[in-house]
Amino acid sequence: MTHINADHERCEGHGLCEQIAPEVYRVNDDGEVELLVDEVPDGLRAQAEAGARVCPVAALHILALHPNDP
Amino acid sequence: MSAPSPPCTSSRYTPMTHELRRVVIAGGSIAAVTAAETLRLRGFDGDITILSDEARPPYTRVPLSKGILAGLETTKSTALPALGDDVTIRLNAPVAQLLVDERRVVLADAELVPYDGLIIATGARARRLGAPTQRGEHVIRTIADATNLADRIAAAGSVLVVGAGFLGMEIASTCATRGLHVTVVDRDPPLRRLLGDWLARRVVAAAEERGVKFVLAPNGVRLLGDPDITGVDCGNHVLCADVVVTAAGDVPNTEWLTDSGLALAGGVVVDERCLAAPNIAAAGDVSAVRQPTGSFQRCPHWSNAVHQGQTAATSLLGAQSDPPRRHDPYFWTEQFGLNIKYSGQIPSDCAPTVLAGEPPHRSGLFQWHDNDQPVAAASVNHPIPIVKLKKLARTRPWPTQHWPPTTAATRRHRPAVTLSDMTKTRARLGRASRKLETPHH
Numbered sequence: 001m002t003h004i005n006a007d008h009e010r011c012e013g014h015g016l017c018e019q020i021a022p023e024v025y026r027v028n029d030d031g032e033v034e035l036l037v038d039e040v041p042d043g044l045r046a047q048a049e050a051g052a053r054v055c056p057v058a059a060l061h062i063l064a065l066h067p068n069d070p
Numbered sequence: 071m072s073a074p075s076p077p078c079t080s081s082r083y084t085p086m087t088h089e090l091r092r093v094v095i096a097g098g099s100i101a102a103v104t105a106a107e108t109l110r111l112r113g114f115d116g117d118i119t120i121l122s123d124e125a126r127p128p129y130t131r132v133p134l135s136k137g138i139l140a141g142l143e144t145t146k147s148t149a150l151p152a153l154g155d156d157v158t159i160r161l162n163a164p165v166a167q168l169l170v171d172e173r174r175v176v177l178a179d180a181e182l183v184p185y186d187g188l189i190i191a192t193g194a195r196a197r198r199l200g201a202p203t204q205r206g207e208h209v210i211r212t213i214a215d216a217t218n219l220a221d222r223i224a225a226a227g228s229v230l231v232v233g234a235g236f237l238g239m240e241i242a243s244t245c246a247t248r249g250l251h252v253t254v255v256d257r258d259p260p261l262r263r264l265l266g267d268w269l270a271r272r273v274v275a276a277a278e279e280r281g282v283k284f285v286l287a288p289n290g291v292r293l294l295g296d297p298d299i300t301g302v303d304c305g306n307h308v309l310c311a312d313v314v315v316t317a318a319g320d321v322p323n324t325e326w327l328t329d330s331g332l333a334l335a336g337g338v339v340v341d342e343r344c345l346a347a348p349n350i351a352a353a354g355d356v357s358a359v360r361q362p363t364g365s366f367q368r369c370p371h372w373s374n375a376v377h378q379g380q381t382a383a384t385s386l387l388g389a390q391s392d393p394p395r396r397h398d399p400y401f402w403t404e405q406f407g408l409n410i411k412y413s414g415q416i417p418s419d420c421a422p423t424v425l426a427g428e429p430p431h432r433s434g435l436f437q438w439h440d441n442d443q444p445v446a447a448a449s450v451n452h453p454i455p456i457v458k459l460k461k462l463a464r465t466r467p468w469p470t471q472h473w474p475p476t477t478a479a480t481r482r483h484r485p486a487v488t489l490s491d492m493t494k495t496r497a498r499l500g501r502a503s504r505k506l507e508t509p510h511h
Contacts, residue, residue: 010147012409014402015456016376031453050107052151054100056132056372062151 002040003063004048006033010059017060021051025060033059090186090349091116093386094175096165097191097323098122100130100372101354103150104379105189106157112387118157121175121183123164123192126213127152132372134216135240136404140247141220145213165192168330170347187386190327190338190352191379194320194370199232199293206299208315210241222313223250230311232291232302234260234284236403238317239277243405246280253309255285255302264401266416266438269448272431276406285309320370322356335366344382351382373400398460408432411456414446414463425462426452437462 004024013031017024024044026034040048052060093109095102098120106118122128129148137143153159167176168188175183196209208219219241223229229245231238234256246252254260254277261270274284287304293314294301301310322337332346333339337358344351354375358366377397402411417438427434433451437444447462 012402012404013453013456014373014400014411016373018457020376027455027457029453029455031455046111049151049154050104050111053103053107053153054376055150056100056130058130058133058148058150060151 001042002045002048004035004040004052005061005063006035007059007061008032010057011055012057012059014056016054016056017051020054021047024048025051090114090387092185093118093187093189094183094185095120095189095191096175097189097193097354097356098124098128098159098161099191099193099354099375100128100150101191101193101356101375101379101382102189103128103153104376105191105351105353105383106153108380108383109387110154110156112384114383114387116186119183120153120157120159121163121165121177122159122161124212125162127159127161129213130372131211134210134213135237136244138213138216139210139220139223139241139244141224145217148213165326168327168332170330170332170350173349186349188350189379189382189386190346190350190356191354191375191382192323192326192356194322194355194368196316197319197321199291199316199318200299201293201296203297204293204295204299205297206295206314207293208313210237210315210317211320219313219315223248226312227251228253228311229313229315230255230302230309231315231317232256232293233317233319234258235264235317235319236261236401236405238315239273239405240403241315241317242277242282243280246277246282246406250313251311252281253283253285253311255287255291255304255309257286257288257290259286260284262418264416265410265412265448266418266420266446268421269410269416269436269450272450273406273408273410275430276408276432280406282406320355322358322368324356337366337368339366340382343385344378345385349386351386353378353382369399371401373397398463400456400460407451409451410448411454411459412446412448412463413456413460414438414444416446416448422446422448435462 011033013027015027018027024036024047026036028034049062052062095105102120109118128150133143133148164178165175166178173185196211198207200207210216223245228251231242231254234254242252242254260274289305291302291304293299294303299314301308324334335358338346338352338356340346340352340357340359344353346352355370358368361367398413400413417440422436422438425435425437435452436448438446444464447459449459
């Protein structure tokens with residue numbers, strides 16, 4: 001399982017994460033990112049990472065990568 | 071798959087028939103990263119090599135004119151989450167030449183890097199106005215640019231910003247917050263081309279309240295001082311400052327492609343699938359897409375780089391039967407206490423419908439119309455999901471003009487742009503290309 005840290009101080013609500021990985025991220029009516037899963041299941045990990053990587057303000061970070069995973 | 075015979079004579083060239091095992095991505099910013107990521111998400115299991123001319127792993131440039139320049143953020147905070155071990159990132163590896171016939175990229179140190187598929191994402195660099203002998207012209211494009219300028223303004227009393235687009239205005243805003251005397255000079259009214267007259271005036275008012283002065287120089291400016299820059303000549307008068315920053319647009323990094331045979335028109339010419347040639351795609355600030363008017367336009371913004379990075383990777387994998395994904399244009403800027411987000415093309419000379427907010431409209435939600443149809447929407451200090459903002463702009467889909475024209479049937483069997491097309495287009499574009507690259511300031 002992978003954990004994502006969303007830095008709400010940095011988040012500006014541009015929503016690119018949601019655009020890339022709508023099953024993991026959502027930008028709410030207040031324009032803030034919400035994580036739709038507490039722990040990211042393996043099946044969504046690649047999408048979650050892709051969503052984090054396109055954040056223009058680098059507000060999303062993958063915390064628990066399993067180095068031995070493919 | 072079959073493809074038309076290329077005009078080149080090299081027997082080594084075998085268009086679209088070889089297996090795609092090695093993808094090389096030239097460039098190391100968000101378009102390159104997104105392309106690599108998309109290749110993996112789409113199941114590509116061959117080699118991916120990113121060739122970056124930067125010394126740092128991929129980072130976001132967005133905070134450079136804000137948090138980094140203000141000295142409030144560390145450079146570490148701009149790092150993008152690292153790509154997996156299955157992507158090779160080579161830093162300090164600037165590309166120097168592309169050999170299309172041989173399918174090799176030549177690095178600056180003459181090393182040859184072979185590829186089966188290439189994604190060009192070499193981006194753009196800051197346009198400079200100074201002569202080679204002049205010293206001290208600041209720009210912001212890289213982390214080093216931003217930290218150098220941050221150090222410089224810490225010991226300065228006044229700054230002159232040449233260029234009143236988003237970057238110039240963000241630099242002006244940060245400098246004003248740091249207590250400097252700030253003057254912004256441009257040949258056009260500040261922000262008007264981007265935000266339209268109505269919204270631009272409100273931003274300028276907020277800037278003037280913070281002490282920023284604006285100077286219009288319709289004939290452009292010339293940097294003064296040799297070797298050390300001391301100010302600018304606006305034609306009718308001279309402005310001096312401790313620090314001069316140029317934020318007058320960017321120049322696409324296409325020099326390494328000059329002899330490649332690829333069509334260049336103020337950027338690498340791509341079709342709507344981001345293809346520039348068989349097995350060659352381009353994405354991000356370096357790419358230029360044909361407009362309905364026949365001109366070629368770059369869109370050097372983050373959301374476009376992400377979109378094109380995805381599209382380029384998908385196209386390279388040969389998913390040509392997929393229609394190009396629609397891309398709603400989305401842009402933002404943060405300056406002078408105003409957090410502005412918008413979608414669509416804001417008309418330059420009409421007032422919007424106010425959907426939320428009270429005069430003097432320093433915050434709210436605004437929608438512009440053209441012939442009673444919504445064409446743009448902007449939020450100013452007004453939280454809104456971007457999906458909703460884009461719907462309010464209800465932007466017409468980007469034109470999906472087929473270029474060169476092909477029928478639906480042939481599109482599945484040939485790349486959208488052939489080498490033959492490239493050669494013809496390149497000849498036709500010779501002069502237009504140079505004209506397009508004329509500086510705006």
